[in-house]
Amino acid sequence: xxxxxxxxxxxxxxxxxxxxxxxxxxxxxxxxxxxxxxxxxxxxxxxxxxxxxxxxxxxxxxxxxxxxxxxxxxxxxxxxxxxxxxxxxxxxxxxxxxxxxxxxxxxxxxxxxxxxxxxxxxxxxxxxxxxxxxxxxxxxxxxxxxxxxxxxxxxxxxxxxxxxxxxxxxxxxxxxxxxxxxxxxxxxxxxxxxxxxxxxxxxxxxxxxxxxxxxxxxxxxxxxxxxxxxxxxxxxxxxxxxxxxxxxxxxxxxxxxxxxxxxxxxxxxxxxxxxxxxxxxxxxxxxxxxxxxxxxxxxxxxxxxxxxxxxxxxxxxxxxxxxxxxxxxxxxxxxxxxxxxxxxxxxxxxxxxxxxxxxxxxxxxxxxxxxxxxxxxxxxxxxxxxxxx
Amino acid sequence: xxxxxxxxxxxxxxxxxxxxxxxxxxxxxxxxxxxxxxxxxxxxxxxxxxxxxxxxxxxxxxxxxxxxxxxxxxxxxxxxxxxxxxxxxxxxxxxxxxxxxxxxxxxxxxxxxxxxxxxxxxxxxxxxxxxxxxxxxxxxxxxxxxxxxxxxxxxxxxxxxxxxxxxxxxxxxxxxxxxxxxxxxxxxxxxxxxxxxxxxxxxxxxxxxxxxxxxxxxxxxxxxxxxxxxxxxxxxxxxxxxxxxxxxxxxxxxxxxxxxxxxxxxxxxxxxxxxxxxxxxxxxxxxxxxxxxxxxxxxxxxxxxxxxxxxxxxxxxxxxxxxxxxxxxxxxx
Numbered sequence: 001x002x003x004x005x006x007x008x009x010x011x012x013x014x015x016x017x018x019x020x021x022x023x024x025x026x027x028x029x030x031x032x033x034x035x036x037x038x039x040x041x042x043x044x045x046x047x048x049x050x051x052x053x054x055x056x057x058x059x060x061x062x063x064x065x066x067x068x069x070x071x072x073x074x075x076x077x078x079x080x081x082x083x084x085x086x087x088x089x090x091x092x093x094x095x096x097x098x099x100x101x102x103x104x105x106x107x108x109x110x111x112x113x114x115x116x117x118x119x120x121x122x123x124x125x126x127x128x129x130x131x132x133x134x135x136x137x138x139x140x141x142x143x144x145x146x147x148x149x150x151x152x153x154x155x156x157x158x159x160x161x162x163x164x165x166x167x168x169x170x171x172x173x174x175x176x177x178x179x180x181x182x183x184x185x186x187x188x189x190x191x192x193x194x195x196x197x198x199x200x201x202x203x204x205x206x207x208x209x210x211x212x213x214x215x216x217x218x219x220x221x222x223x224x225x226x227x228x229x230x231x232x233x234x235x236x237x238x239x240x241x242x243x244x245x246x247x248x249x250x251x252x253x254x255x256x257x258x259x260x261x262x263x264x265x266x267x268x269x270x271x272x273x274x275x276x277x278x279x280x281x282x283x284x285x286x287x288x289x290x291x292x293x294x295x296x297x298x299x300x301x302x303x304x305x306x307x308x309x310x311x312x313x314x315x316x317x318x319x320x321x322x323x324x325x326x327x328x329x330x331x332x333x334x335x336x337x338x339x340x341x342x343x344x345x346x347x348x349x350x351x352x353x354x355x356x357x358x359x360x361x362x363x364x365x366x367x368x369x370x371x372x373x374x375x376x377x378x379x380x381x382x383x384x385x386x387x388x389x
Numbered sequence: 390x391x392x393x394x395x396x397x398x399x400x401x402x403x404x405x406x407x408x409x410x411x412x413x414x415x416x417x418x419x420x421x422x423x424x425x426x427x428x429x430x431x432x433x434x435x436x437x438x439x440x441x442x443x444x445x446x447x448x449x450x451x452x453x454x455x456x457x458x459x460x461x462x463x464x465x466x467x468x469x470x471x472x473x474x475x476x477x478x479x480x481x482x483x484x485x486x487x488x489x490x491x492x493x494x495x496x497x498x499x500x501x502x503x504x505x506x507x508x509x510x511x512x513x514x515x516x517x518x519x520x521x522x523x524x525x526x527x528x529x530x531x532x533x534x535x536x537x538x539x540x541x542x543x544x545x546x547x548x549x550x551x552x553x554x555x556x557x558x559x560x561x562x563x564x565x566x567x568x569x570x571x572x573x574x575x576x577x578x579x580x581x582x583x584x585x586x587x588x589x590x591x592x593x594x595x596x597x598x599x600x601x602x603x604x605x606x607x608x609x610x611x612x613x614x615x616x617x618x619x620x621x622x623x624x625x626x627x628x629x630x631x632x633x634x635x636x637x638x639x640x641x642x643x644x645x646x647x648x649x650x651x652x653x654x655x656x657x658x659x660x661x662x663x664x665x666x667x668x669x670x671x672x673x674x675x676x677x678x679x680x681x682x683x684x685x686x687x688x689x690x691x692x693x694x695x696x697x698x699x700x701x702x703x704x705x706x707x708x709x710x711x712x713x714x715x716x717x718x719x720x721x722x
Contacts, residue, residue, distance in 0.1 A: 116507050116511065118511060167699070167700055171700045171703045172703050173696075173699040173700060173703045176454055176507055176641075177641050177645055177695070178699070180638055180641045181645075181693075181696050182696075183638075184637070184638045184689060185689045185696075187689075188689035188692075189685075189686070189689065192686050305518075308515055311511060312515070315508070315512075350523040351523055353518060353519040353523060354519040354523040355519075357512075357518070360515055361512055361516055364508055365498060
């Protein structure tokens with residue numbers, strides 16, 4: 001199977017041109033000719049757009065770093081060296097990538113149904129704190145506490161996700177507003193819990209929960225955190241689900257044309273609910289894995305900007321589950337390397353927020369694609385959502 | 390006037406009841422009432438301004454999810470512009486300018502390039518967070534406090550004058566004026582009729598000779614001025630500092646308020662005041678120890694209220710017909 005890049009999104013935009021089979025020359029413009037390289041570029045145009053966007057973001061980032069008085073080459077070199085080539089750098093990067101893939105998937109799945117899940121942050125937080133609490137309470141179970149924590153984390157994340165879905169289907173409230181509100185509510189609840197009922201008394205007043213038991217910690221095997229394996233497998237499962245199952249077909253049909261889906265007898269509300277429950281569950285799982293695999297307790301800073309990085313990853317991946325793995329890995333590298341960057345050059349680690357924001361901007365602006373591939377100027381946007389209905 | 394009252398009799402009755410209740414409360418304990426109303430109004434000012442941004446955008450057919458980002462960048466630019474230049478005016482102008490630029494960005498990407506409006510707004514928010522958190526420098530102070538003025542005459546009205554017109558910041562006054570002007574503008578002028586037309590049925594408006602694209606561009610861009618004012622109010626007037634992520638979801642609260650206010654400026658302002666008053670009540674109950682709830686949970690009240698309000702209101706009000714859909718000339722839809 002060649003690159004499974006954003007095929008599913010491209011097809012409906014071009015009802016006239018059938019999707020080119022991998023071997024036939026790609027439909028280029030009249031003056032393009034059947035050049036080998038050019039044809040390949042056209043076939044994978046969305047990948048090219050993303051690579052150009054990444055390079056552009058790196059270039060703008062380099063200018064910004066230069067402006068801070070640091071050699072940009074040195075800065076980027078430091079980031080990648082710290083994240084990949086130090087003794088435990090790769091392990092830390094993979095550990096960082098784990099929740100990123102999952103929060104990325106938590107945006108991808110609803111996007112396929114036409115929903116924009118901004119609530120990864122809140123789903124992650126409540127999943128994480130529920131997992132930390134459940135695992136601590138059941139630490140007598142030993143290794144089984146991992147199962148308890150993970151299941152409880154998934155359930156809580158899914159619960160938060162389902163609130164947005166229910167408000168959407170039952171009252172027609174837009175999910176972007178509800179999920180943002182739920183993020184803020186989750187942040188408040190979590191702060192209250194870690195400074196009150198769940199606060200560990202031996203933490204010296206630091207707002208965090210009890211450490212979970214030794215047995216309940218997910219280990220790292222041969223430098224690869226087991227959670228990373230879970231995340232990769234789930235990305236594959238999501239890709240399989242969307243491509244090969246009835247449910248995946250329903251997801252895409254609802255996302256592409258809700259009215260047609262209704263006429264075809266697809267239970268739209270149930271599909272929306274399922275998508276948000278899956279998304280919440282994935283984000284909650286990310287929280288649980290972070291607790292079990294990395295932090296071993298809960299503190300509010302655990303979430304960082306994971307929920308919002310998930311949006312960047314989903315759009316970088318063009319809402320394809322498989323591509324969340326490299327996209328998540330890239331963001332993981334930047335996030336891991338940024339800490340070393342501050343140590344080496346004094347540049348604040350928030351440079352990564354800025355870099356990712358610029359990347360997101362360049363990836364999502366349809367004009368970049370149009371500018372590179374003038375022949376397909378009618379193409380609008382890879383992902384689309386719906387306001388109102 | 391009589392016809393207007395007859396058409397809006399329920400709103401007018403409700404407003405009258407609220408007003409009477411407010412005066413009774415004021416007569417019973419003037420100190421508490423006044424401080425609560427002032428708190429409520431200062432909480433409501435940025436919400437009113439941002440809700441107006443949303444109203445103007447959506448009435449012209451463009452969803453503005455990026456208000457939050459406009460607010461944050463304007464607050465940032467206003468505060469640091471004033472801190473570095475030593476002039477409040479420069480700060481205010483740079484805040485307003487940033488609101489305008491981001492409004493223009495949103496307008497251009499969604500109207501000209503037909504980018505998905507929700508995604509454009511969310512991207513705008515993330516970019517705003519990235520810029521403001523990277524360039525944030527702690528330890529800056531404003532050169533002076535924002536001037537507060539009292540309107541002679543109006544400020545001597547008991548309660549209303551004292552809350553809205555006595556010792557109040559300029560931006561709060563602008564907010565009052567903006568609500569009235571935009572309400573009248575939307576429903577009584579040619580601009581308003583055209584704006585509502587391009588938001589309801591752009592192809593009909595286009596047939597009638599209205600330049601839909603240009604009008605959407607201009608409306609969404611100029612609404613950015615109001616978002617800029619709201620941002621400046623946040624960092625320079627209601628507080629005198631900038632914090633990372635200080636907009637704290639207000640842009641989204643404003644969208645909820647816009648929906649609650651049925652896309653009408655006056656009702657949206659009333660809804661914002663209601664939000665402000667509930668928040669003020671909660672904090673008052675908290676300080677007087679009447680209820681004993683953790684402050685972190687009280688802080689989530691506006692967000693919970695937004696969910697409840699939306700769940701109640703969403704089915705009862707109707708959004709402009711073409712909101713969220715890009716307009717392509719000649720495209721039948």
